[in-house]
Amino acid sequence: MKFIDEYQDNELARGLAYKIAQRSTKTIRLMEFCGGHTHAILRYGIRQLVPKTVEMRSGPGCPVCVTATADLDKAIALAHLPDVIITTFGDMIRVPGSYSSLQQAKAEGADVRIVYSTIDAVEIAKANPGKSVIFIGIGFETTAPTIAASILKALQDKIKNFHVLSLNKLTPPVMKALLDSGELKLDGIIGPGHVSVIIGSHPYEFIPRDYGVACVISGFEPLDILLCIDKLVGQIEKGEPKVEIAYPRGVKPEGNRKAWQLTENVFEIGEANWRGIGIVPHSGLKIREKYERFDADKTFSVSLKPLREPKGCRCGDVIRGAAMPLECKLFRKVCTPERPIGPCMVSSEGACAAYYQYGTLENL
């Protein structure tokens, strides 16, 4: 497929890996923010291609993984309300909450439907005027504009039974929270490619400026990621960290202004609860008051049983890059894709799922 196949060329990848190895003298630690990158890195064996001097850690860029158990419990409680249809992206339904999951709720009779797009969720609302249709709005800046567009579409088509539980999260504030914590010393960040299609490269300027950490935005094919690592290594070797775009066919410095304006029209910035990190100020999107009739939080109330986190699960540490999946005692033994204990093993972007699927003894 055009714009995919040509960025998977084996010969070019070897050339690039050779160049990285030639110029890398310092021992450095990089974090790929995005779960899509984690999967590509494991799938294409990029950890083995880069020199031993380059250590790679996975970050919090998996929306399903970072959804707090408390928010998941709320979604499950909403599913049990009468005359409610829950619509959600696929990965969410298998994530265990404190006592249940959306999948279990469905088995118990709740109407939970997987959708590919918010467009489908609005269509379900249109086709079921006697029911309340709630979309579980997870995702980062990439997805937020599509959720904003669905609210505006429902408004335009006078659909009154469509609601969104807004759990959207923002990436630069959580990067700041991780850097502020000082838990993990980082030299460079592989910036999220498709988040940046929307917000551009400017929101990351604080990373080199305030923390001296390099940040290069990457595409998702193996050559994109190797090119990004090459640029990061080059910056770090020179001691000149900055924000660079290694995915210029997709990302412009200013981003997609139209998409972000639409998002800001519907949402305002508030705090968000991140699994493993906690409440991070200015890192969430809340539905503005003028659209509050679409806000599931304002329309429905549910009572929740006390929170229970899965025992022994180290998803929180994995999300912060503080632990590798293999350091979790449950990994592969108790927690598997068939019987996941934590979300990092459920989501197609979770680090544990990637290590489970593609990991070998050499790269674990």
Add this chain to the structure above:
Amino acid sequence: MCLAVPVKIVSIDGDEAEAEIAGVRRRVSIALTPEAKVGDYVLLHTGYAIGVIDEAEAEETLKLLEEIASLSEVH
């Protein structure tokens, strides 16, 4: 979640377009990329085009990659 794939726009009808990927056609929303034209490749994310692919930049990146590979000695 942030997965987006390049698809080619084959026709446009207001905010909606027909896009082709690997010979399969489907309706997509171009509400977030009103600048998209027939023949453009867009990044498709959960049913929405979120950005138009810059073909000149794509060429530049490939040229750069080939240059790097030709300079290295492993072949």
